[in-house]
Amino acid sequence: MIKDLSRNVKLGIFVFAGTIFFIGVLYMIGSKRNLFSSNILISAKFYNADGLMSGNSVRFAGINIGTVKNVEIINDTTVLVQMVIENKVTTHIKKNSIASIGTDGLMGNKLVNIGSVSAAAETIEEGDELKTFKAISAAEMMQTLSATNENIKIITEDLKQISSKLNKNNSLWNFLADTTLTENLRQTIVSIKLTGDRTAYVAGDLKQLMAGVKEGKGTLGALLMDTSLSKNLSQSVVNIKLVSNDLAIVSGDLSNITKGIKNGEGAVGTLLMDTTFVHNMNKSMENLNTGTKGFSENMEALKHSIFLRKYFKKQAKDKK
Amino acid sequence: MLPKVLNNFFDEMGSISRFGFRFFKEGFVPRYEFREMIRQCYYVGYRSLPLVGLTAFIMGLVITIQSRPTLVEFGAEDWLPKMVSVSLLREITPVITALICAGKIGSGMGAELGSMKVTEQIDAMEVSGTNPFKYLVVTRVFATTLMIPLLAILGDAISLYGAYLGCNIRGVVSWQLYWNQVFETITYGDLIPSVLKTFFFGYAIGVIGCFKGYYSSKGTEGVGQSANSAVVLSSLLIFIIDLLAVQIIDILNLT
Amino acid sequence: METKTDISKQPAVASTEIVISIAGLHKSFGSNKVLRDFCLDVKRGESVAVIGKSGSGKSVLIKCIIGLIDPDSGSINVLGNEVTKLDHIKLDRLRVKVAFLFQSNALYDSMTVRENLEFPLRRHWVNTTKEEVDVLVVEALTNVGLAHTIDMMPSELSGGMRKRVALARTLIMKPEIILYDEPTTGLDPITAREISNLMVDIQKKYNTSSIIISHDLNCVKLTANKIVMLIDGKNYAEGKYEELSKSEDEKVKNFYI
Known part of the structure; x- marks a missing residue:
């Protein structure tokens, strides 16, 4: 019986380790995509989405602060891009910030850059729409x-x-x-x-x-x-x-x-x-x-x- | 009607399918053989971990080292963790784990049940008030179906660690940067389908191993044969399932 | 009714109650008709030996009796139950009373001798406490003189010891009927004799009925009080050892060379 018990314990450890690792990976992937931290949703309208996809990152001052949640065509000249932004950085982003679509390096993934403008403005809030700027290709x-x-x-x-x-x-x-x-x-x-x-x-x-x-x-x-x-x-x-x-x-x-x-x-x-x-x-x-x-x-x-x-x-x- | 080879092939295919269905038919009605199932889980899962771990580690290391020159040629050395982690997680580790288990567990089951069949232990069980299919087959198939995914997940972890070491043989990628890049790259679409397909790998290994053993022909030669054909057939089936899985994932656009 | 003899090694006398009744049994594998209209009655306490050539269907016969093989047609009545018509629950209940000694012993390789013996007890839903199980296991092993092997693995035992452990396992359920499938095959003559004596002892001790499949005439002579010759799938000849040995029939004579 003791032999049986220790065998059960070993199996238990094995199953536990596997499950924990699996959950850990799930959590890590999710947290990288801001599924678990508190977020706000903002949007921006572009003339050309330039291959932007949901899941691409959003950068402010060169730091990843969120992900693109949805890219949707509104009409023939407008594409609505919804972004999920981490709550904790919203104090730094002003309402008059400008969003532009850029590239991570020359060949990397597409991303949305949020640039600040020197003029004073209120900080960004849930549901805000940012002005856009067409980056030169x-x-x-x-x-x-x-x-x-x-x-x-x-x-x-x-x-x-x-x-x-x-x-x-x-x-x-x-x-x-x-x-x-x-x-x-x-x-x-x-x-x-x-x-x-x-x-x-x-x-x-x-x-x-x-x-x-x-x-x-x-x-x-x-x-x-x-x-x-x-x-x-x-x-x-x-x-x-x-x-x-x-x-x-x-x-x-x-x-x-x-x-x-x-x-x-x-x-x-x-x-x-x-x-x-x-x-x-x-x-x-x-x-x-x-x-x-x-x-x-x-x-x-x-x-x-x-x-x-x-x-x-x-x-x-x-x-x- | 059919040529003999074809006839045998379809006969085998039909028998295996019937056997696989019988698992579902008998596996979910009492009586449940929990003790035996746990014992089998221990053998299939815990006992295979060192082998799976070692293989996964080596695969992670080797794939990384092998991928480096190509990426360097494109000047995309920084992409090494990203590329390697995706290929390991999506394909290499699950399949290698399943193949190793097909070799170790599949042959073991083929030989064990085969010798039990030959020495009438299966009949003896039936006489002793035990449904041998439930006691021997259902428990084993359950064990492989549940344990192979766990092994594959742990294999994923170990192979990613191997890849980390591989990245650091020539280049320098810090521990934190490596994992950051890995988790930046992999998505649920990479992980979930790859874990789901290992359930099917496990089921295939269990069913084939048990089938070959359970219907082993008389004599010691038959036992060897069933062990051998269990490995061959389950390995082949793993690749077929993998092929199907990639198509289904593609159709469902889970990538 | 047989006359009582006072030779200690002679089997105990059978009563008139019929425990196994086989009538019109047919079984074929593909085109090979193994059993053709086989009939046999076994009375309580009687030991019937079925002898025949290899492949004549002896093993098939007793596997039909215990329900491991389904016959094509015919009836098998064991202790008042029609075996071919029982569902698996009732069949399991019947199997508590009918034990089977396999030709290759069928000891579970992955279990110790104790676990091997406990297995049928645990599996048959018998309400026994752990202490009772222990007592039964020791008693069964003592009956076959192997109490010291209780914690060994089957692979550590010799052929004769394994046969005895297997016998102990068949005894542990205190069966009314024991079916022996070639109990002395593969054993040296001395061990074969020991096993045969053991079978007689058991039969006397528990007054079991038994069917013994064998082609070892020494064993049959010692253990059986009736011999049935299975030739061409039929009950070709039936009688006591001595009666058959005097038979003039060619086919029967072949066995007594």
């Missing part, structure tokens, strides 16, 4: 970039024409007399400034992307598979290069013009009177500088990135 970035290139091309074309007109003495007078033209010039310069800003922004993005690509070696394989993307990329890089070359020429021309204007006192009396114009002119020069600087940085980054190395090497060869 690599493909969209490329699109913006090529559009920007187009713009720059057009503008430089205009500038070229203008400066060639300026170079011709007789037309200078016409030009100076023509107030609409000055207005145009001013607008053009404003445009250049805008473009410069945008280019800098895009170049920054591109640099970040490149850095990401360089770091995530593993994802490179997958990215390289996408030949159309890299082709696009090199195309746009070529464009950027051409444009920045043009820009350099144009800015050279422009400085010549201003010099001319400064020297030719009588001729540009009106022009000198307009201090704002000179100021604008200076500023746009500056912007152009930063713009081109951005481009060259950009180029540098591209040169170092692995999949464009080949292209640059080839270019160097061709120069020889």
Whole structure:
């Protein structure tokens, strides 16, 4: 009987251990998905869910604070994403926080990022709906970039024409007399400034992307598979290069013009009177500088990135 | 009508199905053989744990080491715990556990019941006021059906520990980070179906082992044969059940 | 009625009460007709030996009597119960009174001698306390002279000892009828004689009726007071040992070589 009892005890321990472990695993999985902690439910409406699924994590300040509970199409332009957020972090999340769909690393799971905004607001509550922000994807970035290139091309074309007109003495007078033209010039310069800003922004993005690509070696394989993307990329890089070359020429021309204007006192009396114009002119020069600087940085980054190395090497060869 | 091979095959299949149904028919009406059942649970469960544990541990370790080079190639070394834990939990540990048990328990039952049959112990039980099917078969099938899942769960734990060690042979993954990553990755959809199918594995091992023993042909040769064919058939059946399970899980979208 | 003899080793005399009555028994396995219209009556206290060639259906006969094998047709009446028509509860009740000694002893390998002997007691819903069970086990083992083996495993025993333990197990329920399936097969002549003597002792002590399946004539001579020859599935010849030994029939004579 004693033998029997100890055998029963052993069996009991065995069964107990198995059951406890099973329950333990169930609990661990559940707690990772916030099934047992106290939660609140919030939502956000997106234009594009971007492959987000229920069970994906929700991050605030880079920390997992909850999971996506449900993704549901409301109408043809809106997707409702419901999220379960841990109760204890709700004191840090404001009502005006912005939700965006992102990726864990370059190839990881989709997730919802909640970003805080500096403006003051109340803390979030059950059932609140967050504003959303569409995060830029690599493909969209490329699109913006090529559009920007187009713009720059057009503008430089205009500038070229203008400066060639300026170079011709007789037309200078016409030009100076023509107030609409000055207005145009001013607008053009404003445009250049805008473009410069945008280019800098895009170049920054591109640099970040490149850095990401360089770091995530593993994802490179997958990215390289996408030949159309890299082709696009090199195309746009070529464009950027051409444009920045043009820009350099144009800015050279422009400085010549201003010099001319400064020297030719009588001729540009009106022009000198307009201090704002000179100021604008200076500023746009500056912007152009930063713009081109951005481009060259950009180029540098591209040169170092692995999949464009080949292209640059080839270019160097061709120069020889 | 049918060729002999086919006829034998279907005959066997029919007999096994009948035997399996008889378990349900007789298993849930009194009298219940609790003492014997507990004894069998002890043998099937507790006594198999060292073997299952060792195999699960080695599998966890080996699968991890083997998976590393591929992941390194993709630069996704960090994914090692995630990938290994899912494949261990979903497939490798349950099946390895079941196969080991088919080898140990299935053959044991085939041989034990076979020799009992040959030496008329089964008849003697019937004469002694005992339903041998209940006393021998029902208890054993119950034991395997309940104990194999438990063994598989403990095997899961041990194999995950093996995988932890495997992750730390070349790389460094802290204890806490490892388990965090594991539990981050696995879902109920990974765990529940994999545990559910082990019940069927256990049932198959019990039924086949007992069937082969219970209808063992006379003589010592018959005993060896029934032990052998019990192992072969139950191992095969485990894979068939596994195949069915994966289809059903897929259809029900439990992944 | 047989004449009483004072030879101590002769079986006790049977009464007129019939305990087993078999009529028109048929059993076939596939195309092999093992039993064809077999008839036999056994009286209380009588020991009937059934002899026949191997495969002649002797074992099938007694397995039919205890309900392990269902006959194709015919009636088997044991202690007033029609065996073929009993449900398993009544059959179990009948089996308390009818014991069976298996050819291969059928001792449970996984149990000790004590547990082996306790098994039928516990399983037959007999209301006995633990102390009573212990007493019965010791008594049964003492009857066969093996009280010292009580905590051994069957695998530790010799062939003769196992047979005795098996006999003790059949006795533990104090049966009215004992069916012996080749009790001396596989034993050396001396042990076989010991077992035969033991069977006679038991028969006298408890006044049991018995059917003895055997082809060992020495055993049969010692233990049986009636011999039945099972040839071609029938009760071919019946009588006392000496009567049959004088028979002129070829088939009967074959056994006495």
